[in-house]
Amino acid sequence: MERKKHDGVYFFWSTSIVICMLVAVFVLGFTSCKKNTDVPAASESPTASEEPSGTAASASPDGTTTPGTVSSSPTSSTEARLGETEDMGQEYVDKFIFLGDSTTYGLGYYDMVSDSQVWTPASGTLTLAYWTAASIAYPDDNSELLIKDAVAKKQPEYMLITLGVNGISFMDEKYFVTEYTNLVLAVQEASPNTKIILNSIYPVSASYPAENGITNEKIDTANTWVERIANSTGVKYLDSESVIKDSNGAMPDNISNDKALHLNADGFKLVINYLRTHGYQ
Amino acid sequence: MTKKHILLITVILALSLLTACGGKTAEIRNDVAVSDISTAVASVLGGDTLVSVPDTFYSGSMKMDISEFDGCDVKINSKGINIDEFGILKAKDSSQVSAVEKTVKDYLQMRIDTWMVEYMPEERPKLDNAEIKTVGNYVMYAILSDDGKKAAFDAFEKSLTA
Numbered sequence: 256m257e258r259k260k261h262d263g264v265y266f267f268w269s270t271s272i273v274i275c276m277l278v279a280v281f282v283l284g285f286t287s288c289k290k291n292t293d294v295p296a297a298s299e300s301p302t303a304s305e306e307p308s309g310t311a312a313s314a315s316p317d318g319t320t321t322p323g324t325v326s327s328s329p330t331s332s333t334e335a336r337l338g339e340t341e342d343m344g345q346e347y348v349d350k351f352i353f354l355g356d357s358t359t360y361g362l363g364y365y366d367m368v369s370d371s372q373v374w375t376p377a378s379g380t381l382t383l384a385y386w387t388a389a390s391i392a393y394p395d396d397n398s399e400l401l402i403k404d405a406v407a408k409k410q411p412e413y414m415l416i417t418l419g420v421n422g423i424s425f426m427d428e429k430y431f432v433t434e435y436t437n438l439v440l441a442v443q444e445a446s447p448n449t450k451i452i453l454n455s456i457y458p459v460s461a462s463y464p465a466e467n468g469i470t471n472e473k474i475d476t477a478n479t480w481v482e483r484i485a486n487s488t489g490v491k492y493l494d495s496e497s498v499i500k501d502s503n504g505a506m507p508d509n510i511s512n513d514k515a516l517h518l519n520a521d522g523f524k525l526v527i528n529y530l531r532t533h534g535y536q
Numbered sequence: 537m538t539k540k541h542i543l544l545i546t547v548i549l550a551l552s553l554l555t556a557c558g559g560k561t562a563e564i565r566n567d568v569a570v571s572d573i574s575t576a577v578a579s580v581l582g583g584d585t586l587v588s589v590p591d592t593f594y595s596g597s598m599k600m601d602i603s604e605f606d607g608c609d610v611k612i613n614s615k616g617i618n619i620d621e622f623g624i625l626k627a628k629d630s631s632q633v634s635a636v637e638k639t640v641k642d643y644l645q646m647r648i649d650t651w652m653v654e655y656m657p658e659e660r661p662k663l664d665n666a667e668i669k670t671v672g673n674y675v676m677y678a679i680l681s682d683d684g685k686k687a688a689f690d691a692f693e694k695s696l697t698a
Contacts, residue, residue, distance in 0.1 A: 376615050376616040376617075378616035384597055385612060387589070399614070426596060430597075467650065
């Protein structure tokens with residue numbers, strides 16, 4: 256009787272332990288499987304509403320930023336700005352390589368210059384922030400080359416750079432000046448004899464949505480940076496925007512192909528004429 | 537059921553418990569160079585057009601100080617013909633991971649806020665559906681097609697769990 260009672264208690268506890276361990280194995284098995292397929296990961300789409308932490312609007316055009324490895328020159332200096340000259344003629348324009356974004360791409364699109372003179376990435380546009388990583392569609396042999404490599408290969412006599420409108424929405428002054436300065440230095444290093452002109456950023460139309468972060472006020476500010484970079488790197492600045500601005504500082508609709516930020520043929524004619532009559536000296 | 541049977545079952549279950557404790561999570565590596573992971577990810581995306589951005593990109597576009605991270609690499613399409621992009625950032629320790637994730641979220645939001653409607657509108661869904669994935673101290677984001685994201689994140693996890 257006593258032995259039977261003892262066996263009963265033993266059986267009860269043994270069965271309980273086995274059941275508990277079975278449950279534990281079951282739970283751990285599931286947990287283990289989940290971890291294997293779902294590695295400690297968090298996946299989500301960006302839905303945060305935080306504002307970008309830096310915008311061009313907050314930067315002062317008279318800042319004292321030291322760009323790249325070059326010291327800033329006094330902001331009041333205008334020695335880089337090209338003054339009016341006699342018409343240098345089409346032969347002068349034909350000596351240029353035009354490097355830039357979609358506002359440069361249009362020069363070839365509207366046959367203002369030969370396609371072989373227009374350097375943009377295959378997409379037709381270029382953001383200043385990406386210039387070191389971007390490859391251009393090198394027209395001479397249809398290869399893809401980094402800008403510095405293309406310049407080293409071509410050794411252009413003149414180069415007009417038009418960049419910045421795609422960057423001012425998110426690049427603050429320091430970032431903008433550093434990147435642009437480094438680009439100029441890279442071109443100078445790759446082709447020391449190339450005469451470089453930094454072109455002003457063209458205005459956008461008055462109806463261009465400010466929500467995109469691009470306004471004529473920002474463009475005006477950025478153009479002071481571009482001129483300052485020209486001064487500090489010893490190259491020239493072309494104030495071509497002065498001939499394509501209306502009284503409100505915007506791109507007139509009659510010279511825009513999209514009532515946004517791109518010139519049409521009439522607009523480019525004004526720019527080319529300004530280039531010819533403000534020759535490199 | 538005899539005592540022997542019960543003992544046998546108990547031993548088997550105990551061994552099963554020990555096996556279950558040794559799951560895959562213990563195999564996540566924290567010593568893989570970001571550049572190695574990035575190369576592995578780029579290779580599954582057909583990566584000869586994906587190139588690394590310069591260091592100035594991190595301070596300028598992502599508003600981060602790379603010296604505060606254990607490594608980072610962002611690759612973009614060099615031709616600019618699409619907006620394909622991914623980035624891998626490694627936190628110095630686990631306490632920094634959430635800050636790294638916030639940096640990436642802020643960057644992606646900035647990209648959305650400054651999107652230019654003039655260019656490649658067909659690419660916009662990649663940005664709207666960009667994803668962030670965290671494994672250990674590594675944070676990866678991807679602005680890619682759905683297929684590209686799957687391949688990229690698989691390569692990312694495989695690099696860290698192999």
